[in-house]
Amino acid sequence: MSASGAVISAEHLTIRFGDFTAVDDVSFSINKGELFGFLGPNGSGKTTIIKALCGLIKPTSGTGSILGMDIREHGADIKQHVGYMSQRFGLYEDLTVEENLDFYAGVYGITGARATARKRELLDLTGIAPYLTRRAGALSGGWKQRLALACAIVHEPQVVFLDEPTAGIDPVARRSLWDLFFHLSAQGVTFFVTTHYMDEAERCGRVGYIYNSHLIAVGTIAELQKLPRANPEGTVRVKLEADGHSDPSAMLDALRALPGVREATIFGRSIHALIETAAIEAMRAKLPGVIIETIQPSLEDVFVTLTYQIANAASGAAK
Numbered sequence: 021m022s023a024s025g026a027v028i029s030a031e032h033l034t035i036r037f038g039d040f041t042a043v044d045d046v047s048f049s050i051n052k053g054e055l056f057g058f059l060g061p062n063g064s065g066k067t068t069i070i071k072a073l074c075g076l077i078k079p080t081s082g083t084g085s086i087l088g089m090d091i092r093e094h095g096a097d098i099k100q101h102v103g104y105m106s107q108r109f110g111l112y113e114d115l116t117v118e119e120n121l122d123f124y125a126g127v128y129g130i131t132g133a134r135a136t137a138r139k140r141e142l143l144d145l146t147g148i149a150p151y152l153t154r155r156a157g158a159l160s161g162g163w164k165q166r167l168a169l170a171c172a173i174v175h176e177p178q179v180v181f182l183d184e185p186t187a188g189i190d191p192v193a194r195r196s197l198w199d200l201f202f203h204l205s206a207q208g209v210t211f212f213v214t215t216h217y218m219d220e221a222e223r224c225g226r227v228g229y230i231y232n233s234h235l236i237a238v239g240t241i242a243e244l245q246k247l248p249r250a251n252p253e254g255t256v257r258v259k260l261e262a263d264g265h266s267d268p269s270a271m272l273d274a275l276r277a278l279p280g281v282r283e284a285t286i287f288g289r290s291i292h293a294l295i296e297t298a299a300i301e302a303m304r305a306k307l308p309g310v311i312i313e314t315i316q317p318s319l320e321d322v323f324v325t326l327t328y329q330i331a332n333a334a335s336g337a338a339k
């Protein structure tokens with residue numbers, strides 16, 4: 021662990037592939053036992069950061085550390101101390117559950133009585149014992165990811181990177197996997213989890229949001245909701261709800277035709293919108309029968325607002 025107490029840290033981390041900057045001056049730190057969520061659009065640099073922190077690729081400039089080990093110098097040691105699991109984790113589909121566990125134990129040099137004891141612990145943790153003799157390829161998506169997690173932590177890492185661990189699996193299986201993450205995090209394991217699911221992000225203690233290779237926000241959900249940039253001066257965030265018969269998409273079209281509407285999107289039968297405060301009274305008059313109430317931004321609202329600001333600033337600068 022570093023002097024600051026951080027278990028994972030990035031310090032001005034920059035990674036270029038030729039002329040392309042995939043990660044641009046990214047800094048953050050994560051403490052022991054935290055479950056840190058990392059979000060951002062496709063191609064924004066999440067996996068590249070994970071690879072650099074795991075010692076798999078060298079930063080172009082800046083650095084980072086895992087458990088106090090500098091990623092530029094201790095890549096080989098770091099690999100021994102972290103667990104890494106992705107959506108496409110390398111399970112051997114033709115091997116059974118048990119053979120996969122044995123294989124990964126062997127990769128980390130865990131053998132004999134220690135391997136047997138660790139296998140028992142992982143079976144208890146994941147509940148996968150009933151499928152021990154089933155081929156990994158014949159497991160459901162949720163069980164495959166449980167097995168992948170078991171294999172990724174066979175060497176008892178204190179730091180675990182999960183890259184979209186629940187992509188494409190059903191909500192019940194997702195919830196059970198998250199229960200496992202929480203269980204391990206309560207034991208002091210530190211998690212760095214990328215996800216595109218807002219409900220998963222909301223389960224994390226803190227969240228980072230990366231856009232176009234830049235880390236543009238880090239904090240707890242409550243901190244992000246209160247960010248001044250997510251609540252621009254002179255605007256108000258509202259929920260609009262019409263009577264049960266009204267079509268939300270027609271209401272959205274009517275709303276977008278009005279002046280002072282910065283953002284608007286459908287949530288179920290209602291609409292969340294960012295409106296210029298000065299336009300709100302005129303809006304009430306134009307939308308009779310619609311209940312308009314002030315709300316806090318959701319996490320998705322925060323990310324969308326921050327993203328639009330940067331995209332608009334970039335297109336303004338390009339003009």
Ligand SMILES: Nc1ncnc2c1ncn2[C@@H]1O[C@H](COP(=O)(O)OP(=O)(O)OP(=O)(O)O)[C@@H](O)[C@H]1O
Nearest residue numbers: 037040041042060061062063064065066067068069
């Ligand atoms: N080895 C490489 N050579 C060149 N470009 C690369 C390389 N690895 C990644 N990139 C580029 O860097 C950018 C960031 O990729 P990265 O995989 O980190 O994104 P991501 O945020 O994880 O995306 P996703 O959500 O789709 O997984 C992408 O434009 C990608 O094409």
